[in-house]
Amino acid sequence: MTRQLTYAAALREGLDLCLQHDSRVYVMGLGVPDAKGLFGSTLDLARVHGSTRVRDMPTAENAMTGVALGSALVGMRPVLTHQRVDFALLAVEQMVNQVAKWHYMFGGQQPVPLVIRMVIGRGWGQGPQHAQSLQAWFAHVPGLKVVMPATPYDAKGLLIASVEDDNPVISLEHRWLYGVSGPVPEGVYRTPIQQARIARSGNDVTVVATSYMVLEALRAADELALRGVSCEVIDLRTVAPLDEATLLESCRKTGRLVVADTGATSFGVGAEIVARSTERCFSDLRAAPARVGLPDCPAPSAPSLAAEYYPRSHAIVQACHRVLGLPAPAPEAASSHPLDVPDPDFTGPF
Amino acid sequence: MTRQLTYAAALREGLDLCLQHDSRVYVMGLGVPDAKGLFGSTLDLARVHGSTRVRDMPTAENAMTGVALGSALVGMRPVLTHQRVDFALLAVEQMVNQVAKWHYMFGGQQPVPLVIRMVIGRGWGQGPQHAQSLQAWFAHVPGLKVVMPATPYDAKGLLIASVEDDNPVISLEHRWLYGVSGPVPEGVYRTPIQQARIARSGNDVTVVATSYMVLEALRAADELALRGVSCEVIDLRTVAPLDEATLLESCRKTGRLVVADTGATSFGVGAEIVARSTERCFSDLRAAPARVGLPDCPAPSAPSLAAEYYPRSHAIVQACHRVLGLPAPAPEAASSHPLDVPDPDFTGPF
Amino acid sequence: MKRDRELLYDLLVVRSVEQEIARRYSEQQMRCPTHLCIGQEATAVGVCAALRPEDVVFSGHRSHGHYLAKGGDLTAMLAELYGRGSGCSAGKGGSMHLVDLSVGFLGAVPIVGSTIPMAVGAALGFLLQKLPRVSVVFFGDAAVEEGVTWESIDFALLERLPVVFVCENNLYSVQTPLSARQPAGRTIAQVAAGHGVETESVDGNDVFAVQRAARAAVDRARAGGGPTFLELATYRHLEHVGPNEDVSLGYRSAEEVEAWRARCPVEHATRVLLERGELDASELDELRRRILRDVRHALELARDAPEAQGSLLSDVFASTVSPIDGDQR
């Protein structure tokens, strides 16, 4: 049997390999060398590689992003981390005006090999300022690649591919994925950027999912299978640039599309995927596509409100029913576990 | 004949009225009281209302946004301006984490009456960092209202409505609109927020446009009319919350949709509009919708490249042809005026 | 100004609330990140004692003490931690988003440094409205690493605004010591002074000293003398977030924690009052018992209140408008 690792351990191993093999790589972020090690993903790396290469930093997100960029311009390959995308909003000027555009605006002379890891996600009352999921923002900015690994395999594979890429890569990691386990090969391998993954193939409806929603989509597919519906689940993996080919091929096959994203629905990733598919394969679509995502309000802290806020597999089942013209499914059975912590059934190994 | 004013003068008059009537209103931004007066939109207001109420500020966008918010919490009604949305990226943390969420996250006790005006747009080699058009970003953030007036009438009407609104309103003003003139009534009036305007009614295809692209869309509609195509042009005016009713009604009528937006196409406003229409009136749509917007690259500075970068009316004509199943139109006639300054034919009055 | 006994009372309340939260947290009913201020109570109590009810306070992630010291409603705060509809933020915010408008506690949010410009803005609002009010913001030692802090201080100076910046320097940002974050050979107060703001460094565990310094700053601000920066030295006893001790994490030594526990602000104030004879041991016992009873009562009220329900989509926007020509209609 292949070795099983958690998502956090897979990331850690990816970082470890990059640090080992490429002396230009360094890792920097708040708490990176501390005893919690960014949800376990940087644990112990400072001891192994030294605290010059695996570094803490001041709480100065904006400057430190510029520092990372500047160091990349003289040959380093930084991996910068933020414990929440919400904190990284202080660094948007650097990320959007500078990092994203540097290569282009200076005529293609200077690559910017910079990986920015940011935590998104939910749970335990994270509330309005610790749970945003802003992939649509970064994807809207030409010059940034945006990845969202959903599995331990891809966490490591995309991290290595991102570090090796000579372009800025934004990696968004969902906090409920760190504890998920799955097969992870040893040694260096890559998950190609801009290549979606057919997580489950099917014929009746295409569910395109990002990050943690891939897990919910697979669960929904299981449930739909019991009713004889064959779901194709696409794990998008890279949000920008989009893997249009995989997306369109599946839409053409099934003629029905549901998108499940971790972010706000309005003006979100789902909008682009629906628009792109509609534009490109309108005549193949047999029903209106549907989006599953967050409603138009900030994330509330109270678990009772958060339970309503975050769509789960049942919402995907509902959307698939709608798209398939089936009667609405029975309401979701009351959950046997609290909804503001990761579902233990979801930790894998898968 | 109704009085004609430029967009800049209309804004200035709106601000003047707000300052006159409501002592809680103040206007703040870089260069607001200077001799250029933010493209003319704040000219002379400091002399009239004093430099406490019409204020310059330090180049500290982030803090000054927090300052505006804090003052709103104790009863003021600030109008904060930024000469470019690009500069305001320094203030995203305040705008997105705080301003947008304050009312919600404290349980609806504290309204945040704050207007943030930001300049978007193009021309004269503005290049990568002086020409972004990030309405899709703000629209993706629950809690922000986002307006984009296209006419002098709405510049004043939406400004007054925004100042009167007890919520944060992001107003994006295209620099090529300041010189455009049109009818503007005297005195206080409002353009309702979240109400799109049918700028021209038609039956064959719906063109939803934002800001400056409304002008291009109207020109495209003129051209299409010559070929017997009847275009309905919707001036979106408010991007968020969307006026879904007007949008869907038009789509249902024409069955064909083109969106023309000033921002990047991918993950942009057009994506939401296409997705929303497809989801809600799929069976009424008779062809794949199309989007007109910026390609996936930063704004180049050279006029020769910028000319390719910015879609003009012809791109809208092309998109309409596509959506209507007509053969591609003849290539655009070479322009008789430079493409990096506003077209004099576009300055109105309309 | 509060009398010294009142200060002690307030300290005991904050301590008791935080201890009760810590005790109950493991029941997993308060399901939100919770940053306790045990060991730091004197900064909150001392500063707020110098304020008038109409003065306003902003804070950050570690705000329970500030909220309570400014007079915030205890039950509403606990209900917020419990995710109840009766929480001070209707359950929307949790521990990291406290507010009590009725006492001028205008809000706390957990983005480091983010309320500093808001406090300055409130002060600007007071100036523009010619209200003799003062605005105060509490923040930690990490906040001075954020540029927005200096932007805010500079603007407060430029406009001579009635605002007091209160830096609670507890030596750590999560697990990271000052030495890994800020240059050696300078104090935070020195940097502030370099910007030109009136600055004072105070023992943040001596509530009397804190109140004195705060009073001077507040008076100055109210009199039009502009902003003051207070650096208050203090220490957090428990882990960064959550109810536990954390010496096992290894980022600070047991000796260091012990040394600071010996400088406990509550014990210090107690000792002073006992020594002065303004309080005797039995009164103190009685006080503690009464406070504990009240806190537990509030906790039960909060815990037993109904969960926030049905309000997910409410209050995204205020539904009101304020017509500029309102008086003409």
Add this chain to the structure above:
Amino acid sequence: MKRDRELLYDLLVVRSVEQEIARRYSEQQMRCPTHLCIGQEATAVGVCAALRPEDVVFSGHRSHGHYLAKGGDLTAMLAELYGRGSGCSAGKGGSMHLVDLSVGFLGAVPIVGSTIPMAVGAALGFLLQKLPRVSVVFFGDAAVEEGVTWESIDFALLERLPVVFVCENNLYSVQTPLSARQPAGRTIAQVAAGHGVETESVDGNDVFAVQRAARAAVDRARAGGGPTFLELATYRHLEHVGPNEDVSLGYRSAEEVEAWRARCPVEHATRVLLERGELDASELDELRRRILRDVRHALELARDAPEAQGSLLSDVFASTVSPIDGDQR
């Protein structure tokens, strides 16, 4: 270090380039916002004279002088202003985005303060790679209002990085004077010193003094002594952006402009060398003529080069990857 005659030569070149741009700008062929540095040439020339070719420079919106003084290619810069494919940024950037990697001019961008952390990052890169190089960043007096500046300086201090911060204080940000933006009663240098950085205030119109101060700062940085902050007093003769005078705008007086013109950095250096007898009037004339000829030649080359074409969608992304186990393949 450059000899004084070389400094004068560089000053004359920068002045001549800027004057020629101003003269040609109204032809409307350079179609991008252009911030000229006439009156401020000595800061660029003096600082860059203290650098080695492998040292690096970053700048902001007013960067022509810095680019040229570091040795940037003149024709490529002018071609960039003309929007030519042969521009130093292939026409993508315009005047506000200059770069010449071959001489260590790593880039200029027009977001106030934004290159300051990048310069610090380059210095960090040098430290990590153990390269004895120094990083320099030029910025205006408005940049110290941006928090990122202090974040960057603090981090440079924390890590003792080889970086020199060069503040060109020309008293204005666009039309807004310092007094409307920064608190009275303090200098920029004092604030920097408060952060703990080695600081020097210099007459920025005295190229010799600037070079001396820069040399000391660069030597210190290279020797591991950490960052230095230089505040250079100077003045812009023309409008903020564009080729014209702007006294008519009313934000500064004709007298003030005159007084600073009398302190012209180019004239100052010329006078010194003439007085010292290191140069005579006819040599000077000849120098000026030669420079003007070269500048005009470059201008014509740039103007006559083909427009940027066909590259709109190129270079959004680099097409390369750098495998971590590259050497094993």
